[in-house]
Amino acid sequence: xxxxxxxxxxxxxxxxxxxxxLQDFLHSRSRLPDAEITLRLLHWxxxxxxxxxxxx
Numbered sequence: 753x754x755x756x757x758x759x760x761x762x763x764x765x766x767x768x769x770x771x772x773x774l775q776d777f778l779h780s781r782s783r784l785p786d787a788e789i790t791l792r793l794l795h796w797x798x799x800x801x802x803x804x805x806x807x808x
Contacts, residue, residue: 762807767792 764774767789776783785793799806 759807762805763796766796766807 760774760778761771764771767774769789773783777785777789796806
């Protein structure tokens with residue numbers, strides 16, 4: 753499944769974090785999200801799976 757252009761940038765904006773920090777969380781794993789960001793990620797994922805994209 754290919755992500756839409758700018759999807760990570762929109763997600764980072766929704767989470768209120770810089771894109772590079774999101775990249776660190778997802779790929780390099782050099783940083784871990786705090787509890788608040790983790791909860792926002794889980795909420796975003798739940799909404800995304802139900803067909804709504806909160807980052808738009």
